[in-house]
Amino acid sequence: MKPFELKNRHHGLKEQLIHFCLISAATVSILTTFGVLFSILFEAIEFFQMRSFWYFITGTEWSPGVENSKFGAVPIFAGTFMITFIAMAVAVPIGLGSAIFLSEYASDFLRDKLKPLLEILAGIPTVVYGFFAAITVAPAIVNFFASFGVHASFNSALASGAVMGIMIIPVISSLSDDVIRAVPDSQRKASLALGMTQGETITSIVIPSALPGIISASILGLSKALGETMIVVMAAGLRPNLSWNPLEDMTTVTVRIVDALVGDNEFNSPDTLSAFALGLVLFVVTLILNIISISLIHKFKEKYKVNTL
């Protein structure tokens, strides 16, 4: 029996080692999240020691790079809100419509062909969308509105918002499609048996059932839009602009982060550190949105007992 015992002890040691390695790997994922949080938090705190937190949240003037620079982020939040709103106005109806078509109307053959095509949209790098927005879409918008005698900026919020919306379509359609398909077929059959048309079944039975999942998908799209950088860096403006007109240029949180860090400023100047303050806002907002989105999907899963989502 002795050799076996020896072997087993050897195994025990090796297994412990492997176990330890696996746990350390899992720890890295935790460390990363806290790493992101703390690296942003510490620099942001340094920024707020130099500049007032309340002015940052409520001030309306953002003028870095000058003497007595001011950091009031309201126009930046407003621009972010406007571009995100335009993006969602494009992405939600089209993404949801596509998802409904794929899951309810399309034949399996058509679905197999169309879904990968939609997913190509999701695989296009955002820098490419940015180039497309700046080179093709923005001039087209300027020309279109000029023909009505309306002036539009080459860095209009509309151009970057619309292209960003197209980028988000597959995010919304893919998850919505999964959720809609997860709604039990018995519900559709019951509705049809009661004499409802197919359209009515979809609008009054299937979609309300899938609503938590659909909202969750939209929130996911929303947080994508808030954090999206390349499209706005390339196609939106740099000027903080408090306006309701989507044809004017506006700036966003991510644009200002990039702008603050690409220049030659010293690392510990308020100009550079303002990027981390904005990053902190972005982190907190997307985290909240993410938590809401996950808990909605969780509710949907519990209600219909699906495990595939």
Add this chain to the structure above:
Amino acid sequence: MSKQADSQLSNPFYDTSLNKRHLKAKVFKSFTITSIIFSISFLLFFLGDMIYKGLPAFQQSYIQIEVNYSEKTIASTRKAIDKKYRKVVSRAWLRDIPKRVKANPELLGTKQITWVLLNHQVDQYLKGHYYKVKDKDLNLIKTMQAQDKVELHFNQIFFSHGDSKIPENSGFKSAVVGSVLTLLVTMIVAFPLGVMTAVYLEEFAEDNRWTQLVEVNINNLAAIPSILFGLLGLAVFISLFGMPRSSPLVGGLTLALMTLPIIIVSSRAALRSVPDSIRQAGYGLGLTKVQVVQDHVLPLAFPGIMTGSIIGLSQAMGETAPLIIIGMIAFIPDTPTSIFESATVMPAQLFTWAGMPERAYVERTAAGIMLLISVLISLNTFAIYLRKRFEVKW
């Protein structure tokens, strides 16, 4: 009134609002069809637009003139060609004359009639785009064209050169090499970490506070905007650890942390799809847990893990925002040879070119996009193929 409508009215069960309801259903259906058509046609329009804008970049115009190779012209390369051509020929081509003589010493002291690269303004004129060329030079080009001494050749420079401030001399090579180095670092870090985390969570961890914490963290990690990873890279890798700025090392590490959740999630799904009977059989034969996982579960889950990793890789390949934050948009003309040197990656190179004022960079950007997207699409197709090929119904 038609016969059909008549019979409907005489039917006591017929509801007159039915037509309206059917119409509504039809309108709704056409809405969904319109949205999918819009999405697909946008994709086609976009791809078409990029091909239309990018194709010209694969050709470059040359002119056939006499070049004088002598000691004098090596010292002052402008004098190698006749005065009247100086405004139309590429400065970069002339600048490289000493290099050419060094490679081919027998050229020295001869006069050769060769194809010489034209500058980007003339090139744009020949391709029918907007150009800024003086009338005198334009007439010269037109007469040379009449003599068949101006031609469009395949643009080798695009594939053999790095970035340049002279548009006709700029290429994509250093960005491609930079991308390869960066993604190498990314995969070396993210793949083992991701797979190990997935194995731990799926096979070893008990359901307790700690694993729940890891789970929540992975979900959060997946939802953090990519630009914030750039802030992390800047604050931790560059400021704290002092790693070289704009290097593939920092870029790769930053992208690795971003790719990690994708690999973890897909690896877990792959591990979960391996049926429990395999594990039970292993234990029944007296294997330890590690042996079961290592010899049976992991190999069976491997195709699924590969699929997820390829998708993660292709996402990392297109990511730009965090790399801009850590300085990978510097002007890099030379091809990097190690992960510690300054480098640029494909999307960052596209970003740099997109910001250039010269028209010639637009077609180069679009051509680079064509290359990048074809690599991404083939990676994704390969991932789908792997999934289909090794899909096992247990």
